[in-house]
Amino acid sequence: MSEIADGGAGAVGRRPSEGGGVSASATETKLARIARYEATYGSEYGFEAVMVAARRRIILEMLRSSAHEVIVEVGCGADLLVDRAAAEGLIWSRWVIVEPGEGFAALGQEAARRHAGVTVVKAFIEDAVAQVASATEGGADVVLCSSVLHEVDDERAVLTAMGRVLSGGGRLHVNVPNATSLHRRLARAMKLIADEHELTARNRALEQRRLYDLGSLVDLLQSAGFTVDETGGYFLKPFTHDQMDTLEFVSDEMLTGLDELGRELPDLAAEIYVNARFGL
Numbered sequence: 001m002s003e004i005a006d007g008g009a010g011a012v013g014r015r016p017s018e019g020g021g022v023s024a025s026a027t028e029t030k031l032a033r034i035a036r037y038e039a040t041y042g043s044e045y046g047f048e049a050v051m052v053a054a055r056r057r058i059i060l061e062m063l064r065s066s067a068h069e070v071i072v073e074v075g076c077g078a079d080l081l082v083d084r085a086a087a088e089g090l091i092w093s094r095w096v097i098v099e100p101g102e103g104f105a106a107l108g109q110e111a112a113r114r115h116a117g118v119t120v121v122k123a124f125i126e127d128a129v130a131q132v133a134s135a136t137e138g139g140a141d142v143v144l145c146s147s148v149l150h151e152v153d154d155e156r157a158v159l160t161a162m163g164r165v166l167s168g169g170g171r172l173h174v175n176v177p178n179a180t181s182l183h184r185r186l187a188r189a190m191k192l193i194a195d196e197h198e199l200t201a202r203n204r205a206l207e208q209r210r211l212y213d214l215g216s217l218v219d220l221l222q223s224a225g226f227t228v229d230e231t232g233g234y235f236l237k238p239f240t241h242d243q244m245d246t247l248e249f250v251s252d253e254m255l256t257g258l259d260e261l262g263r264e265l266p267d268l269a270a271e272i273y274v275n276a277r278f279g280l
Contacts, residue, residue, distance in 0.1 A: 031100065047241040051270065052079050054235045054259050055146050055175055058273055060088060062173055063142070069093045072132060072140040072165055074125050074158075075148045076108045086115050093117055096135045098125045125165075126157040132165045139167030145174045147271075150210055159224040163278035172226060175273040179211035182268045183237050214272050226276035233269025236261040 059081065063071070069092060073081060076097045085092075095118045097108040105122040112118040119135045121128055133139070143162045152158045162172055178184075184196045197211050212220070218228050236258045237244060244250070262269035 047245040049079070050244075050255060051235065051237075051241075052077070054262075055271065056081055056084055057259070058175065058232075058234050059144060059146060059173060060085060060090070062275065063090055064088075068141040070096075070136050070139065070141045070167070072096045072098060072136060072143045072162075074098050074143065074145045074162065076104055076111075077147075078104060078107060080107060080111050081144070081146070082108075082111050082115060082118060094119065094136060096121060096132060096140070098123060098128065098132055100124045124158075126152075126154065126161040129161050129164050132161075136165060136167075139170060140165050141167060141170050143170065143172045145172065147175060147177075149174055150176045150212060155210075155220065156224055159221065159226070163225060166278050170278070171229070172221075172276050172278065173273065174217070174221070174276070175271055176212050176217060178233060178267075178269055178272045179213045179216075180267055181237060181270045183239050183270065185268070186238070187240075212272070214266060214274075217272060217274055221274055221276050226278055228274055228276045230275040231266065231273065232263060233266030233272045234262040235259045235270045236265060236268060237270035 063085065071092050071094070073095065076082070076099045082095055082097070085095075095115070097105075097111075097118065097120045099105040099108050099120060100123055105120055108118075108120040112120055121131050121135060123131065125132060143166055145158075145162060149155055149158065166172065179197045181196075184193070187193045188196050197213075214231055214233070218231060221228055239247075262271075266272060
């Protein structure tokens with residue numbers, strides 16, 4: 001059975017059963033940002049499709065490594081992970097998609113009609129802890145935060161919310177772009193940016209607030225109360241998305257090799273990830 005729920009004012013910093021609220025103006029600002037993001041993301045997709053596939057491989061490998069009956073996915077985007085998971089035969093009892101964007105949430109609801117056990121909570125997770133916790137019916141075995149954390153206004157509020165919807169032994173998976181990736185180091189060496197952590201025009205167009213390297217991402221999660229179990233990277237991207245999109249000689253075999261090199265050289269990988277548990 002599937003459903004869609006509009007998340008109301010949430011409960012970050014409270015237990016899920018307690019009340020709480022966020023200002024209407026703050027919510028409206030975030031909704032305006034997600035609407036801009038949806039429009040920009042669609043127009044800038046291009047090579048992003050390759051990176052989406054690389055992210056999915058990492059997540060699906062993690063999900064296949066052990067049983068995850070209850071999954072919470074924070075932000076679903078346009079290329080739905082739940083569809084790929086179903087195609088690969090993964091089994092779940094509840095898959096909760098938390099998505100504030102109108103268009104993305106609608107795609108999630110379409111997926112909920114295709115797959116049993118899928119629920120869509122149309123909200124920002126930090127504003128809807130109670131609704132998400134209720135939808136898990138006892139806590140999530142895993143929370144997936146894929147290519148989201150670098151875009152949010154309040155990273156700590158989001159991490160706190162995700163920790164609160166995890167079950168006692170549940171895990172958080174976070175992946176983000178890597179500030180020290182090969183292509184950003186090349187941009188710095190070419191003096192196109194002064195520092196690898198500097199936001200580019202594309203970062204700003206996609207509403208990205210910050211960039212992490214593996215060290216800063218681990219530090220952030222630990223400071224938010226998580227115990228890090230695993231870190232890594234994937235896909236070695238020599239050039240920008242736009243430049244990669246124009247390289248006609250790049251074959252599927254090359255893309256596979258670049259993905260593998262990113263795993264071997266996480267500090268240089270285009271994107272990095274952390275798997276962690278909430279608490280000690």
